[in-house]
Amino acid sequence: MTSDKCKIRLGIVGCGAIGSRIALSVNKELKSKFMISALYDIDATKAKVLAGRFKTRVKVANNIDDLLRHSNLVVEAVNTPATLDIVSRSIKAGKTVLAMSIGRLLGNRSLFALVERSGATLLLPSGAVAGLDAIKAAALVRITSITLTSRKPPSGFLNNPYVQEKKLLSGAIKKDVVLFDGNVKDAVHLFPQNINVAAAVALAAGPRAKLCVRIIASPNLKCNTHEITLSGKFGQITTRSENTICPDNPKTSYLAVLSGIKTLQEFAMNVKVGT
Ligand SMILES: NC(=O)c1ccc[n+]([C@@H]2O[C@H](COP(=O)([O-])OP(=O)(O)OC[C@H]3O[C@@H](n4cnc5c(N)ncnc54)[C@H](O)[C@@H]3O)[C@@H](O)[C@H]2O)c1
Structure with a gap:
């Protein structure tokens, strides 16, 4: 000891x-x-x-x-x-x-x-996503495209001011609704719930990679999922994590x-x- x-x-x-x-x-x-x-x-x-x-x-x-x-x-x-x-x-x-x-x-x-x-x-820490090690390695030779797609149950977005203002989730939804599709800077500004995952991927990919972020409300999901796809000289990578919610805080994976x-x-x- x-x-x-x-x-x-x-x-x-x-x-x-x-x-x-x-x-x-x-x-x-x-x-x-x-x-x-x-x-x-x-x-x-x-x-x-x-x-x-x-x-x-x-x-x-x-x-x-x-x-x-x-x-x-x-x-x-x-x-x-x-x-x-x-x-x-x-x-x-x-x-x-x-x-x-x-x-x-x-x-x-x-x-x-x-x-x-x-x-x-x-x-x-890598936080709620998988594959940051490979993204960092890929960034050594240039990432030509990289997209993070985060899906969460609609309840995870109900208090979001942007979603409320744009009435993106008015009424019960039956299929996926794309709430945001754009760059990481706007994503972390408009969707602070997604801020850590998007930031972790952006930091791993480095400033030259133009990370696209898609945020989707998905009515059939019970947990948060994050998919990352990227391509470049290194080939192609896809990772996907389906995260159990932390019992002490439903906002945390x-x-x-x-x-x-x-x-x-x-x-x-x-x-x-x-x-
Ligand atoms: N890296 C990731 O992937 C990842 C994933 C989930 C959460 N997080 C982040 O981790 C952080 C903590 O998450 P959590 O689930 O434990 O949140 P939590 O709400 O359960 O706990 C946060 C604690 O911080 C305390 N606090 C607030 N301001 C403070 C201050 N100025 N000084 C000292 N204490 C203060 C609060 O009283 C509370 O007890 C959040 O910012 C969250 O965004 C990161």
């Missing part, structure tokens, strides 16, 4: 579905490498309740700076625009960061420049939680397979 002094001290920001599941899983499955050292949530009750689930003492931080003092790896799992600030402050403080809300980082050149300058490690845990495991082992 590794002594606590040699373990990576993990601080978790956001104790919702993903933050809590990562904390509990790491504490169980990866305890030889990590210790949960601090938790912070804007809703302090959530951090306290989660801290109460550990046998060892876990610091409930009063703010981000307090959490940073107690951690050397920060997991960002918040559901607000605060992501960018949390990630930047953690990097500036010399911490390794696992960022779950990838969509909030897309296009932020100054953050990526800061990561490069500082030599810090920013871990971006269980695969995304697992990808966060797997990324931490690989970081601790210093082994990277297909990321």
Whole structure:
């Protein structure tokens, strides 16, 4: 057993579905490498309740700076625009960061420049999609076309202001309705529900690839599906994931939680397979 002094001290920001599941899983499955050292949530009750689930003492931080003092790896799992600030402050403080809300980082050149300058490690999990490893490899020789098609049950879009304004889903629908077909920038702006998946694919494909995003409401679906097709000198690739919904948050795919845990495991082992 590794002594606590040699373990990576993990601080978790956001104790919702993903933050809590990562904390509990790491504490169980990866305890030889990590210790949960601090938790912070804007809703302090959530951090306290989660801290109460550990046998060892876990610091409930009063703010981000307090959490940073107690951690050397920060997991960002918040559901607000605060992501960018949390990630930047953690990097500036010399911490390794696992960022779950990838969509909030897309296009932020100054953050990526800061990561490069500082030599810090920013871990971006594959989240709710499959095949990012192959997309990154394909991008080395140019991707001539790439499309992400996300299908979700209509209920997943009912609160979307764009869908409401355009009356795209008025009444019960019997067959698939294409809600959006366009570029990634407009997709993440109009469909924040899709933001992380689209951003993960766009980052993997690189700035030269022109990612097309199609978002479809599908009345017969019980779960969210994401299909990626791409072609180029490397050949053709198609991937498809059918994601179980995370029981603690219907907006989050269980695969995304697992990808966060797997990324931490690989970081601790210093082994990277297909990321
Ligand atoms: N990479 C992916 O594929 C992927 C997939 C699903 C979700 N996500 C992202 O992960 C994030 C977390 O998802 P979740 O399902 O755990 O959400 P959640 O709503 O269950 O939990 C979010 C938590 O963050 C807390 N919070 C909000 N603002 C905060 C702040 N400024 N500081 C500290 N805590 C704050 C909330 O109180 C809440 O407890 C979301 O941004 C979501 O978009 C990424």
